[in-house]
Amino acid sequence: MDLEQARAKATELSQLIRKYDKAYYLDAEPIISDREYDLLFAELQSIEKLYPEIIVSDSPTQRVGGEPLKAFEQVTHNVPMLSLQNSYTKEDIFDFDARIKKSLENEAFAYSAELKIDGVALSLRYIDGKLQIGATRGDGYAGDNITSNVKTIKSIPLSVPAVTYDGKELKNFEVRGEVFMHVSDFQQINKARIESDEKPYANPRNTTAGTLKLLDSALVAKRKLNFIAYYLKADDFEIESQHDIVDLLSKLGFKINSGVKYCNDINDLINFIDEWESKRHDLPFQTDGIVIKIDSTRQQNYLGSVARSPRWAIAYKYESENAATILRDITVQVGRTGAVTPVAELEPVLLAGSTVSRATLHNMDFISERDIRIGDTVLIEKGGEVIPKVIKPVIELRTPEIIPYVFPKYCPCDLKTLLVRFEGEANYYCEHPDCPWQIRRKIEHFASRDALDIAGLGEKVVDTLVNEGLLKDIADIYELHKHYEILKNLEKWGNKSAQNLLEAIENSKSQPFERVLFAIGIKFIGRGGAKLLVRHFKNIDAIINATRDELTAVHEIGTKMADSIIKFFSIEMNKTIVERLRNYGLTFEFDEVEIVLTDAPLSGKTFVFTGEMESMTRSEAALKVESLGGTETKSVSKVTSYVVVGAKPGSKFDKAKKLGVHILNEEDFLNLIKG
Ligand SMILES: [Zn+2]
CATH class of the missing domain: 3.40.50.10190 (BRCT domain)
Structure with a gap:
């Protein structure tokens, strides 16, 4: 085979593969078997390997991911990617309609409505019909250039067929849409993570966002991301309406929303919203509302935008989702301050696209106010938070043998200490300073991002190191370097992980005093409290020796915080730990340079x-x-x-x-x- 024959063969194979890709990814109707597809693909790869000079940028082989990047470049958006104003009630939609009518001075107009996919916005730039740049939304004005990752998404065409509009060919244009992950693919990923003892991801959207930010596009190629387009802007001419845009996008080979409708008036629109309220749950991906746009581009331009949102569009958000399931058990977990909090162990149920088997119950008051009992059928809800919560039991479904819940008397740790509850507090506490569960969470808190920010010292690693006997308190972190041999031989570790951890630990020594004070984990002293104390007392000794009156004299430090500080430093072990940390070189003095100037831009806000x-x-x-x-x-x-x-x-x-x-x-x- 000579060069020209190779080029011809590669072109032929590419065309076939593109056709099969379209059938598979856009039409969801595969026309050949996976094996046949793989053979074609392998043939193309081997030809391109023999003649690298014939590789074109839109060859199907270019989707598999290239060399990992060091960082993403920034791309400025030609037209800012504005965010939509959100609305939560139909009343808001009627108000919106009234505003439009008024602004357009009763000129006739129509709406284009489409399902709002709960994904990540993406901008695609095509030059001469070929994909040039894929970029994230970023701050709306500039985003990350993630082209190498975008190319791995098979529902995004690398090149488009010739399509004309009003006699003009679409060659240079920008497309925007949503990248998302099917719920089933998301669940597969989480299943694999749980099996390999990794923490499962929160939801498909976050996982998609995280995937797009991976620097290694070969990893992105393994995640099955999808793309649905909803925006098209040609460089040289205007497209008259949103429904023309949707039509053109489809002709260009993009996947478009199955839930998209041209609505003559607000009644049409409301019907559309109602229609999808439950129907949307049958889709293989998550949606959270409806995007409503004025259909005519001319009218859109006339209405313009205000405060970073277009005036001609609005998003209607559906109410958050509920599910009913059985409360199998209530377990308790011990936090770093010894607070013992109840957790609902649920019969696994699908909620908002992910399987839920645990939910928060906050504290005993929460349980008794709602009379939540083990064995009850309970309603759970997923709001903006990652962890769902139990709303209430379904009393009608309660059977006679289901008895009221009694909070455990003893800590679940090996020490089995009697739990105490202080007046005016919602939580029960394990007060034993040696409680192994508290120690784990204390170490985890110490290393957390807002505290000393020691990357690599998360929940799992802390549990491992405590189990190995390498960590008994937070100060032991700074002795870990003595155990390098053990560290690198831990399961799934090795030289690199061990070195990275030790390096992060070394770096943490230069964190400012206020972070150190927050990190040592005094009950009720958050980041704000730590900052106030540091500014006022300047060093740790002054704080340790301060009286209750001296402490409460600091604005915003109340008696509860003051008492907690005094109690903390009255425990000999805590003082010893502070002393050890000081000897390891951590900062226990305020650096005056950090003072924020009073004329700082947000001062007093x-x-x-x-x-x-x-x-x-x-x-x-x-x-x-x-x-x-x-x-x-x-x-x-x-x-x-x-x-x-x-x-x-x-x-x-x-x-x-x-x-x-x-x-x-x-x-x-x-x-x-x-x-
Ligand atoms: Zn305990």
Whole structure:
């Protein structure tokens, strides 16, 4: 075979493979067996190996993933990727309709409605009909260039056929849509993780987002990601309407939403919303609402956008999902402060796309107020949180032998100490300083991201090291280097893991005092409290020796916190641990340079966060606010400056609306902290 014959053969094979890909991934109707497909693919690969010069960028072999990257480059979006305003009631939709009517001065208009997939937004740039760049949404203005990962998603065409609109060919354009994972594929991944003793992922969306950010595209290729397109903008001309866009996307070879409808008026729209409320659960992927757009592009442009959201579109979110299942048992877990909290052990049930077998029960008061009993059928709910919660028992289904729940008297640890409950507190406590369960969680807390941020020292590793007898308290972390031989020979470890851990431990010594104070785990002293104490007392000795009055003299340090500090340092073992940590070189003095200037941009502003943000976790956001001089508080009041609302917000959002507190969406917030 000479070069030209090879090129011709490769082209022929590529065309066949593309056809079979389309049948499999877009039409869900495979026309050849997997084995036949694999043979064709292998043949193409071997030809390309012989003649690398014939490889074209849209060859099917280019989907399998290339060399791992060191980091992603940034891509600026030509048109910012705005976020939609969310609505939770039909009333909001009627208000939206009324606003549009008014703005358009009663000119006729139509809606385009589509199911909102609970996935990750993606922007695709095609030049001359070929995929050039795939980018994440990022902050809306610029995202990560994840092209090598995007190429592995088989429902994204690497090149498109010739399609014309109004006599003009679509060659240079941007497509946007949602990347997502089927629930069944997600469950497969989690099954494998659980079997290999890894922590299961929270939900398909987070797993998709995490997958897209992998630097090794070969790993991405193994995860079965899908893409559905909903946006198309040609570089050289305007496409008149959303329904034309959907039509063109389909012709270009993109998968489009099965739930998409042109609605003549609001009644059509409401019917569509109702129609999908339950039907959406039959889909193989998760959806959380309906996206409503004004169909005409001209009218969209006329309406424009405001505060980082378009005026011509809105998202309607369905209520969060419930499921009923049997409460098989209530177990308890011991936290780092000795708090013993109940956990619901459930008959596994599918809820919002993932299998749920455990749920939180908060504390004994929560259980007794709702009279939740072992054996009951209970309703569980998944809000914005990762861990679902039990809402209430279904009393009608309760049988006579089901008796009220009694909280255990003793700690589940080997020491079996009598649990105590203090007045005014919801939790029971194991007060024994040697409680092995507390020690594990203390070490885990010490190493956590908000504390000393020792990567690699998570729940599983801590459990292993405690079981191996290498860690008996937090100070032992700094002796781990003496056990290098044991570490590297642990199951699934090796030189690299052991070295990485020791390096992270060494680095943690330079963390500032306020983190160290938070990390040592004094009950009721969170990051905020630690910071206040550090600023006021400057060093650990002053804190250890402070009287109750001196402590409460610090603004925002109450008697509960003061008593807890005094109690903590009255325990000889705690003082010894602090002394050891100091000797290992950890920081126990305040570095004045850290003082935030009073003219910092957010000085005097208070923030409350509710719901999940896409670009950062809540604690990262809080740190950012603090670094700019603001403070994060947990509850909303009239004096709250801003409530930042992410996806699936909680009751704080309603309260903020009621009190008229300034509400920011994620984009507003990012803008604010950008300055
Ligand atoms: Zn215990």
